[in-house]
Amino acid sequence: MAKATVSLAGRDILDLESFSVEEINLVLQTAAEMKKIMKRDIKKVPSLRGKSIINLFYEPSTRTRTSFELAGKYLGADVVNITTSTSSVVKGECLRDTILTVQSMCCDAIVMRHPIEGAAVYAADVAKPVIINAGDGAHAHPSQGLLDMFTLREKGLKDLNGKKMVILGDILYSRVARTNIAAWNKMGADVHVAGPRPLMPYAVESLGVTYHKRIEEAIEGADVIDVLRIQLERQKSGLFPSPREYARIFGLNEARLKLAKPDCVVLHPGPMNRGLEISWDVGYCDQAAIRDEVQNGVAVRMALLFLTLTGGKQIEAAN
Numbered sequence: 001m002a003k004a005t006v007s008l009a010g011r012d013i014l015d016l017e018s019f020s021v022e023e024i025n026l027v028l029q030t031a032a033e034m035k036k037i038m039k040r041d042i043k044k045v046p047s048l049r050g051k052s053i054i055n056l057f058y059e060p061s062t063r064t065r066t067s068f069e070l071a072g073k074y075l076g077a078d079v080v081n082i083t084t085s086t087s088s089v090v091k092g093e094c095l096r097d098t099i100l101t102v103q104s105m106c107c108d109a110i111v112m113r114h115p116i117e118g119a120a121v122y123a124a125d126v127a128k129p130v131i132i133n134a135g136d137g138a139h140a141h142p143s144q145g146l147l148d149m150f151t152l153r154e155k156g157l158k159d160l161n162g163k164k165m166v167i168l169g170d171i172l173y174s175r176v177a178r179t180n181i182a183a184w185n186k187m188g189a190d191v192h193v194a195g196p197r198p199l200m201p202y203a204v205e206s207l208g209v210t211y212h213k214r215i216e217e218a219i220e221g222a223d224v225i226d227v228l229r230i231q232l233e234r235q236k237s238g239l240f241p242s243p244r245e246y247a248r249i250f251g252l253n254e255a256r257l258k259l260a261k262p263d264c265v266v267l268h269p270g271p272m273n274r275g276l277e278i279s280w281d282v283g284y285c286d287q288a289a290i291r292d293e294v295q296n297g298v299a300v301r302m303a304l305l306f307l308t309l310t311g312g313k314q315i316e317a318a319n
């Protein structure tokens with residue numbers, strides 16, 4: 001493995017805006033090494049032996065929580081999961097006290113998901129352990145952005161410069177959209193978004209994207225399509241007429257996918273609302289890299305834990 005000229009040692013991972021291209025590349029190169037470890041028969045290595053990681057999730061999760069847990073365990077760390085619905089949060093304990101409580105148990109990292117934008121930044125101000133943002137409201141989901149980029153590299157999209165990247169659907173409530181827009185713009189990509197106007201942030205173009213009312217226009221000639229989950233749990237009132245209407249006008253189906261480049265890669269952060277934002281056939285088609293994203297999530301999260309908790313100094317011990 002190449003010697004790192006940049007370091008993420010001790011760094012809170014809060015968003016991708018604050019990452020340099022070199023730091024993104026360091027994570028992705030390290031993730032490639034980590035993927036080799038997770039493909040072994042015996043996955044456990046001692047790189048994080050003696051380190052403790054707490055997964056503190058204020059919102060439901062299947063992929064992110066499980067993959068951070070496996071990532072820590074594959075690297076030899078002790079990992080504890082706190083689901084807030086069965087914790088003292090239900091007795092009224094505030095975020096600051098919850099963070100200080102787990103910090104008192106001498107953990108080295110807190111992986112946190114929270115429904116409120118800025119919660120991870122607040123936690124990083126309060127806490128001494130490394131804070132890894134596993135999603136804060138509609139703000140950021142940095143490990144998702146990194147695993148998406150890792151997946152695209154595996155699919156042959158190593159250089160995103162000038163590539164047409166399309167994000168479809170619920171941009172307003174999507175931390176994945178904000179994260180990928182920031183990361184893809186940093187890499188020189190040509191980023192487009194499409195979806196119902198009520199699901200677009202105010203002045204969406206100021207994020208560095210081209211907005212299309214019709215999704216066909218956005219998809220035409222696309223190299224990558226990232227389909228977003230409609231986040232009904234965050235919508236205060238119906239922002240589109242009906243699920244059937246949404247699928248008809250804005251859903252990605254086989255006919256629409258044909259407008260993209262033949263080797264266009266389809267991403268979806270999951271969980272999918274099949275038949276709503278993505279059709280059943282597209283969700284299972286060869287161009288869909290959705291299960292690759294899940295697998296790569298473990299490798300990327302191993303890389304993040306390893307780089308933040310060791311500075312990347314013990315990769316040899318991992319082999």
Ligand code: CP
Pocket residue numbers: 060061062063064065135144269270271
């Ligand atoms: N992509 C993602 O964050 O999925 P989960 O909500 O299942 O973690």
